Amino acid sequence: MKNVYTAIIKKEDDWWIGWIEEIPGVNGQELTREDLIESLKIALQEALEFNREDAVTNAGDNYQKELIML
Secondary structure: OOOOOOOEEEEOOOEEEEEEOOOOOOOEEOHHHHHHHHHHHHHHHHHHHHHHHHHHHHHOOOOOOOOOOO
């Protein structure tokens, strides 16, 4: 299953800056648009993995996983 996220990007002076609209805290700053997109992808993957690990840790024992599609 592939998820789609929205990158908000803009050029400010010599830098490209951007955020992932759906996930707070996932942002980046790079000198090229291409590097920014790659940086945002990496940051998004890391944030999602951290959130998964954190959720499982906080759930403790005897939890169930349920896929929810919007």
